[in-house]
Amino acid sequence: MPRPSRRTVVTALGTAIAGGLAAAAPTSAWATAPAPAARGAATPRAAAAGAGTRTAATAAGTRAAVTGTEAPLRRAHAHNDYEHPRPLADALAHHFTSVEADIWLVGGRLLVGHDPWDLRPERTLEALYLDPLLARVRRGGGWVHPGHRVPVQLLIDIKNRGEATYRELDRCLRRYREMLSVATSGAAHLGAVTAVVSGDRAARAPMEAQRTRHAFYDGRLEDLGGAAPASFCPLISADWTKTFSWQGAGPMPAAERARLRAIVGEAHAHRRRVRFWATPDTPGPARDALWRELVAADVDHINTDDLPGLEAFLRAHDGERR
Template identity: 70%
Template sequence: MNLYTRRTAVVSLGAALAAGLTAPADARDADVRRPTGSAPLRRAHAHNDYEHPRPLLDALDHGFGSVEADIWLVDGRLLVAHEESGLDPARTLEALYLDPLRRRIRANNGTVYRGHPLSLQLLIDVKSAGEATYRELSRVLHRYRDMLSVCRAGRVHGGPVTAVVSGDRAARAPMEAERVRHAFYDGRIEDLGTAAPASFAPLVSASWTETFRWQGVGPMPGDERERLRRLVAAAHGERRRLRFWATPDTAGPAREAVWTALLDAGVDHLNSDDLPGLEGFLRAAR
């Protein structure tokens, strides 16, 4: 029995999503809703972006510099969902992310955000078997190479979109074997100080709750503040960016305290499902 037959049969994705997927391409993809002159937010990361009513597009409307898509390899196709029960053959990586990005970049004369050179990070979290899933992902990304950052023999050439592969660690081996690669690796804290170059693993991600006890209530303990500072310094010293997932994400003082600590320490990406909440925080902090 394949994953299609095991998934919950949900035909309707809701009126909002249906409208987003069936509207004309120019209406769906145009860079028109972000306030004129507002710069994109490099540090804003849309966690589980595909669960929003308009995957990708809602995050871009809020100026996010990074979006996350979980993928499963099913019958030779890359489907986007958090759990197997949510798999839908219409929700492919190409349909939800790669095709809309290509249209938008062409409409904006080569950039995701019109007038801004930001390379959007597309964090692709591999949920199915890593090696097989990455091999198919590599083939798919090759078809979109005109808009992607690329690494050739260890040298990186930037593009409007930078694909970074996270999730199942078995994806690492086939990635490292590629001489020309249209994706990069999401490392872990234990990768700091190793021989893996930043041209391969430019991002390091870790669980906040597994790394720190403090969840934003009361002052941050001094030893944890120092540990955060050391991790940022180590990542930046190796020309890598740092991100934490599982940070508090319920609106209120605790979330704002953690976000403030992350900003003050120089963490590169703040993780949230609350697009307007994180946008408002980051714009106010500028």
């Protein structure tokens, strides 16, 4: 049976929610098929190759969860975090300081998922992220990682209806303002959690029009030389595969290394952070080589689906900048 379009699925789910059927999952044949493997998941061979470091990192994460002694990893970003068995909790157990959630506006709710057929009425942004983060902040003396005054970034990728979705997101975030970073009259004030809006570019106009915001904007490379201040656009994100040809095999070409460092240098000069998506994520020498270059260039967020793998790498190599 052909899979319905995204619009059809979102509309149908919205109708179900509006009609009081929120507890019911879609009933078409395609909806009951086995879910696809998580995006970026390693093959069995690759998983075996990285098993040792993941096992060690998992043990370390378990100890840290009990003792609270491990420092948060300032570069660690959980790509599509909601696809892990325990959204948010798994990333925080590995001491990540940035997590990514894709959202869809459906029937007045902000549902989390990569595609419409992944959406479930109970998997809202509030249930998976905002409520657990607020609970941790209240328990942790005002911070997500107890004993560490390190903010956590919640990267919110808008998947549909950019302007309308942002307006609903803005209403939602106001209820959690006690833990959120805020921008008022062009000045940013740091909180325990910094919400950054990515995805659909139509969210930009309503954000720019606000005097007070509880979210910030995820810019692109073309924003590096733009007029928007870091208090509006503190993050610059780019697709690695459309920016560089090197994928970690052999030495990084000198011209590409120079470009990477120039991008980071310009961003940092204007108090912006840098993230690349679509970097290689299969465990092995190529990924390690690329991650080493990102650390050496002082890239702020390293994207991964492999939480224990990145934790182990950063514990071993994040002091090796050159």
